[in-house]
Amino acid sequence: MRHILSILLENEPGALSRIVGLFSQRAFNIESLTVAPTDDITLSRITIATRGDDKVLEQIVKQVNKLVDVMKITDLTERKHVERELLLVKVVAINDKSRTEVKRISDIFRGSIVDIGKQIYTIELTGSSDKLNAFLDTLKNETEIIESVRSGCVGIARGEKALRV
Amino acid sequence: MTTEVFSGAEMVVKALSALKVKYIFGYPGGSVLDLYDAIFQQDEIEHILVRHEQAATHMADGYTRATGKVGVVLATSGPGATNCVTGIATAYMDSIPMVVLAGQVPTTLIGNDAFQETDIVGCTRPIIKHSFNCRDLADIPNVIAKAFYIASTGRPGPVVVEIPKDLMLPQNKVPFNIETNVKMRSYNPNIKGHPKQIKKAVKTISEAKKLVIYSGGGIVLADASGLLTTLVETLKAPITNTLMGLGGISGTHENFVGMLGMHGSFEANKTMANADVILALGARFDDRVTNNVEKFCPDATIIHVDIDPTSISKTINAHVPVVGLVDVVMQQLLDELQASNFTPDEEALQKWWQQIHLWRDMRHVGYKQVEGEKIKPQRVVEALYKITNGEAYVASDVGQHQMFAAQYYPFAKPRQWINSGGAGTMGFGLPAAMGAKLAFPNKHVICITGDGSIQMNIQELSTCMQYNLPIVIVALNNRSLGMVRQWQDMVYGGRHSSSYMESLPDFTKIAEAYGHIGIKIDSLDELDSKLEQALSIQNKLVFVDVLVDEKEHVYPMHIRQGAIDDMWVEKGVKA
Numbered sequence A: 001m002r003h004i005l006s007i008l009l010e011n012e013p014g015a016l017s018r019i020v021g022l023f024s025q026r027a028f029n030i031e032s033l034t035v036a037p038t039d040d041i042t043l044s045r046i047t048i049a050t051r052g053d054d055k056v057l058e059q060i061v062k063q064v065n066k067l068v069d070v071m072k073i074t075d076l077t078e079r080k081h082v083e084r085e086l087l088l089v090k091v092v093a094i095n096d097k098s099r100t101e102v103k104r105i106s107d108i109f110r111g112s113i114v115d116i117g118k119q120i121y122t123i124e125l126t127g128s129s130d131k132l133n134a135f136l137d138t139l140k141n142e143t144e145i146i147e148s149v150r151s152g153c154v155g156i157a158r159g160e161k162a163l164r165v
Numbered sequence B: 001m002t003t004e005v006f007s008g009a010e011m012v013v014k015a016l017s018a019l020k021v022k023y024i025f026g027y028p029g030g031s032v033l034d035l036y037d038a039i040f041q042q043d044e045i046e047h048i049l050v051r052h053e054q055a056a057t058h059m060a061d062g063y064t065r066a067t068g069k070v071g072v073v074l075a076t077s078g079p080g081a082t083n084c085v086t087g088i089a090t091a092y093m094d095s096i097p098m099v100v101l102a103g104q105v106p107t108t109l110i111g112n113d114a115f116q117e118t119d120i121v122g123c124t125r126p127i128i129k130h131s132f133n134c135r136d137l138a139d140i141p142n143v144i145a146k147a148f149y150i151a152s153t154g155r156p157g158p159v160v161v162e163i164p165k166d167l168m169l170p171q172n173k174v175p176f177n178i179e180t181n182v183k184m185r186s187y188n189p190n191i192k193g194h195p196k197q198i199k200k201a202v203k204t205i206s207e208a209k210k211l212v213i214y215s216g217g218g219i220v221l222a223d224a225s226g227l228l229t230t231l232v233e234t235l236k237a238p239i240t241n242t243l244m245g246l247g248g249i250s251g252t253h254e255n256f257v258g259m260l261g262m263h264g265s266f267e268a269n270k271t272m273a274n275a276d277v278i279l280a281l282g283a284r285f286d287d288r289v290t291n292n293v294e295k296f297c298p299d300a301t302i303i304h305v306d307i308d309p310t311s312i313s314k315t316i317n318a319h320v321p322v323v324g325l326v327d328v329v330m331q332q333l334l335d336e337l338q339a340s341n342f343t344p345d346e347e348a349l350q351k352w353w354q355q356i357h358l359w360r361d362m363r364h365v366g367y368k369q370v371e372g373e374k375i376k377p378q379r380v381v382e383a384l385y386k387i388t389n390g391e392a393y394v395a396s397d398v399g400q401h402q403m404f405a406a407q408y409y410p411f412a413k414p415r416q417w418i419n420s421g422g423a424g425t426m427g428f429g430l431p432a433a434m435g436a437k438l439a440f441p442n443k444h445v446i447c448i449t450g451d452g453s454i455q456m457n458i459q460e461l462s463t464c465m466q467y468n469l470p471i472v473i474v475a476l477n478n479r480s481l482g483m484v485r486q487w488q489d490m491v492y493g494g495r496h497s498s499s500y501m502e503s504l505p506d507f508t509k510i511a512e513a514y515g516h517i518g519i520k521i522d523s524l525d526e527l528d529s530k531l532e533q534a535l536s537i538q539n540k541l542v543f544v545d546v547l548v549d550e551k552e553h554v555y556p557m558h559i560r561q562g563a564i565d566d567m568w569v570e571k572g573v574k575a
């Protein structure tokens, strides 16, 4: 099962490499990973999307928690949460037909066109990872994708619950 | 008034003395010359010059295992630091607190593939508890204080501190500030067992009919053998120790059923397999203990006490997990037992012990020494036990001799038994024995080794000469990599691929060349008297080379993929 883990840790050099090293050393899976400092710049927040059964997940959470730099870890997928990922995708848009079609699809998905070239459109879209997958699949049917980049997902719990020190 | 200022090198030394360090084990080189210069100009801390950095780590480790104090290692950048890797991994696997100070090329050169530049923090990332790259001069003392704090608290382990050369230059000086009472918001290692779990554990224990206590290295690390003995005597239960936990309770205590696991005693493994409740204390259900996890004690309810949550339910699912320091939790258990008016179920206990005595009487740990035939290695260990009244510190290397030492020298106290359990590092024994001898110069320190292992750090005989470390080295010389050979006999149709030690040197002559005494023993008649002679020599290192039967195997031995009590008990005989 897919899980989204949120990790709050010291914003210290080497902290990220310890997390990444731990995952590879213990053969845990990383589907995506994002990291940035939080509003308190002495802290970083990492979001990792991973897969594994309950036993593996239990080990991942415990092992991450054991790292000296790590303050807290939580499995967002255990409760209600908001999950977002950013996609930037450059597609072929050479004639009226394809331009209208790309614009139409991007409107349906609530994306926005952020750059236009002679033969390309660049679209920005945020949403759950599933939504981005669906968008890319739809686009592929209409035009050619030149390149795409995804941020990896970030997430936050719904309601009062917060990950903070 | 001007405040006094110090160079980085001086601050390293000052920080170490503030942390009450007596010895540094190390080897000099370019990146740490300023530090060596600072060490030269003081006399609070003694530097022990080894002959190979790996030995520095093992010597620090042996010193720590014998005393409980954090060992300090110093190595230069590049090859000096990488030579420490095996010793760091060895300490990591057995949760030994250690601080390794490694030099680094100047900050401005880092990343340039400079001369003797190795990313030692990167190299050691998977085998340390934590590591630091020092990048700020004024920060050095507090980084070192943090390193000690992290290494020695919670589940202990090695910490690497990398210090670039330019931070130690004599011309750059700043005031010295150190906070030895370390607090870190992301690291809170002192944990009491959760009261609900303590209650659950006591309830489970009270309902048990066939309880066994299984304790490990955690007891030794926590210096908790007194509490453990009280707990055992309160519960009147049988207790078994892991290889790392030997001495946690006296090896001659009547409730002790021996070591468990791959080469554990027949009765220990039988007791585990038939128990209805297993109380695991500071042990981690290592694969050398469990054998096939699928077949591991399927009917037992498991209470698992450990400071490290990752150890709990990692290989074997715990029904009652208790996270906490093992000494603290044992005290909580004793208090709760008292509060709940616990009295042992004498009837169940009697039945259980009757069964255990039956297993014990089968005496499946044994060997046959025939007069006039080659010396059995087990016989040598038994002789050492008698001569030293069971009071020696015994450091061992890795192989058959290690298992014979564990089986035939019942340790009375924790910290007496010093061996590389988790990593199984050949070459550990001699430097580890040296570390113990440095700490306890008036105690017998014996290194039980093999003809293979001793050659992995034999150069340290020179260090022993320099610092007058009169340990007694006893090589159970079977002219082979015995443990490898045993597997080849049992699993590989007797094909001895590269397990012979051809062209062995004369170890007694090597010892003599280094200025020590060498004694060779090759017949049973002279075994006891010559060992006595060796152990009576006070001020010189003695290397005793005992030629033993090369065909001897270590038994019992787990049958691969079997249950914990599926064992070979002698050649070709299954239990």
Ligand SMILES: Cc1ncc(C[n+]2csc(CCOP(=O)(O)OP(=O)(O)O)c2C)c(N)n1
Residues within 6 Å of the ligand: B397, B398, B399, B400, B401, B402, B424, B425, B426, B427, B449, B450, B451, B452, B453, B454, B476, B478, B480, B481, B482, B483, B484
């Ligand atoms: C550094 C290292 N290399 C290889 C091994 C694998 N190994 C385990 S026991 C052993 C043989 C040890 O021979 P010896 O020291 O003579 O002890 P014996 O088993 O003969 O008593 C070997 C090669 C190891 N444990 N450590």
Ligand SMILES: [Mg+2]
Residues within 6 Å of the ligand: B399, B450, B451, B452, B476, B477, B478, B479, B480, B481, B482
């Ligand atoms: Mg040998």
